[in-house]
Amino acid sequence: MSAVAEPGSLKVAQRVANGGAEATWNAIIQGDARFDRDGVLGRRAEGVDGAGVLSRAAELEIRFVCPGDADWPTVLDTMPATLDAGAEAVPPPFGLWVRGRGSPAGIGPQAVAVVGARAATSYGVRVAADLAADLATLGWTVVSGAAYGIDAAAHRGAMAMAGPTHAVLACGLDIAYPRAHAELLERIAGCGVVISELPPGMKPMRSRFIARNRIIAGLTSGTVVVEAALRSGALSTAHWAVKLGREVMVVPGPVTSQQSAGCHEWARNKGATLVTDAAEVVDAAGRLGVDAVSAPVGENRPLDRFRPEERDVYERMPAYAPVTVSELAECSGYSVPFVEASLRKLAGGGLVAEHDDGWARVPLAV
Amino acid sequence: MSAVAEPGSLKVAQRVANGGAEATWNAIIQGDARFDRDGVLGRRAEGVDGAGVLSRAAELEIRFVCPGDADWPTVLDTMPATLDAGAEAVPPPFGLWVRGRGSPAGIGPQAVAVVGARAATSYGVRVAADLAADLATLGWTVVSGAAYGIDAAAHRGAMAMAGPTHAVLACGLDIAYPRAHAELLERIAGCGVVISELPPGMKPMRSRFIARNRIIAGLTSGTVVVEAALRSGALSTAHWAVKLGREVMVVPGPVTSQQSAGCHEWARNKGATLVTDAAEVVDAAGRLGVDAVSAPVGENRPLDRFRPEERDVYERMPAYAPVTVSELAECSGYSVPFVEASLRKLAGGGLVAEHDDGWARVPLAV
Numbered sequence: 001m002s003a004v005a006e007p008g009s010l011k012v013a014q015r016v017a018n019g020g021a022e023a024t025w026n027a028i029i030q031g032d033a034r035f036d037r038d039g040v041l042g043r044r045a046e047g048v049d050g051a052g053v054l055s056r057a058a059e060l061e062i063r064f065v066c067p068g069d070a071d072w073p074t075v076l077d078t079m080p081a082t083l084d085a086g087a088e089a090v091p092p093p094f095g096l097w098v099r100g101r102g103s104p105a106g107i108g109p110q111a112v113a114v115v116g117a118r119a120a121t122s123y124g125v126r127v128a129a130d131l132a133a134d135l136a137t138l139g140w141t142v143v144s145g146a147a148y149g150i151d152a153a154a155h156r157g158a159m160a161m162a163g164p165t166h167a168v169l170a171c172g173l174d175i176a177y178p179r180a181h182a183e184l185l186e187r188i189a190g191c192g193v194v195i196s197e198l199p200p201g202m203k204p205m206r207s208r209f210i211a212r213n214r215i216i217a218g219l220t221s222g223t224v225v226v227e228a229a230l231r232s233g234a235l236s237t238a239h240w241a242v243k244l245g246r247e248v249m250v251v252p253g254p255v256t257s258q259q260s261a262g263c264h265e266w267a268r269n270k271g272a273t274l275v276t277d278a279a280e281v282v283d284a285a286g287r288l289g290v291d292a293v294s295a296p297v298g299e300n301r302p303l304d305r306f307r308p309e310e311r312d313v314y315e316r317m318p319a320y321a322p323v324t325v326s327e328l329a330e331c332s333g334y335s336v337p338f339v340e341a342s343l344r345k346l347a348g349g350g351l352v353a354e355h356d357d358g359w360a361r362v363p364l365a366v
Numbered sequence: 367m368s369a370v371a372e373p374g375s376l377k378v379a380q381r382v383a384n385g386g387a388e389a390t391w392n393a394i395i396q397g398d399a400r401f402d403r404d405g406v407l408g409r410r411a412e413g414v415d416g417a418g419v420l421s422r423a424a425e426l427e428i429r430f431v432c433p434g435d436a437d438w439p440t441v442l443d444t445m446p447a448t449l450d451a452g453a454e455a456v457p458p459p460f461g462l463w464v465r466g467r468g469s470p471a472g473i474g475p476q477a478v479a480v481v482g483a484r485a486a487t488s489y490g491v492r493v494a495a496d497l498a499a500d501l502a503t504l505g506w507t508v509v510s511g512a513a514y515g516i517d518a519a520a521h522r523g524a525m526a527m528a529g530p531t532h533a534v535l536a537c538g539l540d541i542a543y544p545r546a547h548a549e550l551l552e553r554i555a556g557c558g559v560v561i562s563e564l565p566p567g568m569k570p571m572r573s574r575f576i577a578r579n580r581i582i583a584g585l586t587s588g589t590v591v592v593e594a595a596l597r598s599g600a601l602s603t604a605h606w607a608v609k610l611g612r613e614v615m616v617v618p619g620p621v622t623s624q625q626s627a628g629c630h631e632w633a634r635n636k637g638a639t640l641v642t643d644a645a646e647v648v649d650a651a652g653r654l655g656v657d658a659v660s661a662p663v664g665e666n667r668p669l670d671r672f673r674p675e676e677r678d679v680y681e682r683m684p685a686y687a688p689v690t691v692s693e694l695a696e697c698s699g700y701s702v703p704f705v706e707a708s709l710r711k712l713a714g715g716g717l718v719a720e721h722d723d724g725w726a727r728v729p730l731a732v
Contacts, residue, residue, distance in 0.1 A: 006697075038699060040699040043696070044696070044697075047696075123620055123622070126622070127620075127621055127622065203684040203687060204684060205681065205682050205683060205684050205697075206680070206681040206682070206683065206727075207678070207681040207682050210681075251621060252618030252619065252620075252621060252626070252630055252633075252640070253618065253619070253620055253621070254489055254493075254618075254619055254620055255493055255617060255618060255619070255642040255643065256489070256492070256493065260618070261642070264618055264640060264642050267618075267633070267640050268639070268640050268642075268646070273634070274618070274630060274633050274634050274640070276621040276627070276630045276634075277621065280634070312573070314572070315571065315572035315573040315576075316571050316572070316573050317571060317572065318569040318570060318571050321569060323569075330409070330410070330413075331372075331410075331571075333404060333406040361572075
């Protein structure tokens with residue numbers, strides 16, 4: 001059936017949800033005109049060599065997992081085949097082809113999608129790799145699509161930290177797509193899994209990429225878009241994440257970069273959370289109270305360890321010219337002895353220095 | 367009195383608000399112990415050579431404006447000297463020293479502060495200059511602090527488009543601070559004004575910079591922080607803008623840049639609006655319905671002008687390999703004639719091309 005029904009077919013997903021996969025298959029091969037009205041599924045089923053697909057899969061160590069199997073990622077069961085009027089359905093897959101030493105089972109709570117533009121900038125590639133590496137270090141699984149640019153950088157970053165990473169493809173797992181990533185896909189299969197809804201032999205198509213993206217969104221508790229132009233296809237995974245109620249995160253970048261414009265637009269107008277590092281991703285996508293990390297704060301300033309009055313003395317010193325103790329006492333309202341004592345304490349902290357013509361601030365590192 | 371009371375003194379501002387400036391001055395010089403408890407103001411008043419300050423100001427063409435004067439920026443009258451319990455007051459200035467060919471009167475509704483780090487990156491300097499230039503083109507006035515880095519870039523960008531720009535200093539207007547910006551300050555005075563609460567002769571101090579920033583926030587309908595490290599002093603103007611109920615905007619930048627970390631933090635956790643160009647600044651800071659501009663959209667895609675079914679044919683084509691008309695009809699469910707007609711229309715739009723072994727997509731510019 002996975003060789004017959006196009007990934008993301010709502011009609012098939014709803015039939016499976018209502019009557020089960022076997023009944024759906026029977027409806028297809030028996031030519032049930034109420035279900036397969038134009039007969040397209042029936043005609044495709046006639047042309048499928050099921051035994052051939054299975055032997056090809058076995059040969060390449062590609063296994064098929066479906067709901068109920070030990071390897072099945074149960075997080076996908078939350079994808080809604082039907083929804084109340086007004087909302088959109090996100091057809092769950094009825095099975096997945098899987099290749100690799102890892103397992104997709106148990107994925108979800110601590111998994112995040114890291115996706116973005118194929119035509120990524122060097123900035124985006126660096127950020128995606130660093131983010132994925134840091135997420136792997138924090139124990140998170142990185143899921144992506146093995147495409148050029150951001151996707152590949154995310155997989156590589158996670159593997160650099162020996163973290164598991166999974167790739168979801170829009171074609172059969174016998175096809176390395178893109179071809180230049182054949183070795184990358186082998187490496188991913190060596191530590192995680194490569195996943196597809198499509199059986200061996202099926203080619204990538206634009207509609208299949210879009211359907212594939214709902215699996216990437218569905219397998220994870222959030223999607224991070226590292227770089228995307230306005231209306232870029234790279235945002236399709238984010239759209240699915242929204243429909244699935246998963247967290248959508250975007251990485252900011254230079255406003256001069258078109259490849260960050262889609263990220264900024266989503267932060268501004270579509271409710272995406274701005275994230276700048278792995279801790280913030282975990283904070284947004286993590287289960288509340290379990291993975292939450294504290295908000296970033298600036299480094300402690302040298303001035304922080306002085307009393308408010310001593311800091312005030314410091315703040316009342318001219319920015320660039322020396323000042324005498326009596327001048328400073330006059331303008332600050334503090335007594336001469338207090339100003340002098342404060343200056344000596346501040347000097348001990350390296351904040352001020354005494355010169356021939358008075359006291360001056362030592363420039364702070366900005 | 368401006369030579370005696372420190373800028374931002376809440377005590378003085380409240381007394382002026384309640385009893386007027388003249389009564390406040392009398393309380394100071396008569397040694398009213400209920401008002402000037404430690405006698406600091408009185409002692410400073412004794413040391414001030416009022417006539418000398420005024421003649422020095424006249425010599426340098428520095429004028430003093432106060433509420434009620436034609437030149438007074440009435441937007442400052444909305445700064446609250448007193449607030450209900452729990453909220454903080456933002457002491458309004460009781461007068462400003464002004465130098466330059468422009469006037470601060472009428473500033474506010476279409477004025478925006480563009481501020482940020484002194485240790486700006488080349489990215490920040492470029493963005494600040496471009497933003498200010500575009501704001502000037504849209505008829506907006508750019509206010510800043512004439513400091514190194516972002517401030518100077520903002521003034522220069524506005525003046526490059528012959529837009530008015532005003533600088534607010536933390537010292538007397540006889541002092542060029544920073545010294546290297548003496549020429550910049552002259553240029554600003556040639557088209558806008560340079561403003562200070564402090565009379566000629568007063569030196570810049572850290573506390574005066576902080577007080578100065580409330581004037582920058584108060585003169586404008588919003589503050590844009592272009593670059594700021596976490597807890598940077600450059601965020602002080604943003605803090606004042608929040609207290610004044612003005613819009614706070616931040617420009618995103620590379621997550622690898624510490625000078626953008628403060629901006630990202632404010633967008634994430636302090637409710638600042640992310641802005642990436644002048645139109646978005648006008649959108650956020652402009653009066654609703656008057657200056658609002660539309661949200662950005664991606665450029666029209668070549669595919670947009672085809673019918674949904676034709677786009678669907680395109681989307682079902684393999685991403686990298688040619689496909690025959692009959693294959694495509696089979697997998698898409700459309701008839702052979704319809705697929706063929708759609709392909710010819712798509713070819714006319716440059717989206718697909720016919721080859722010896724079938725039809726293939728022409729790569730789209732990303």
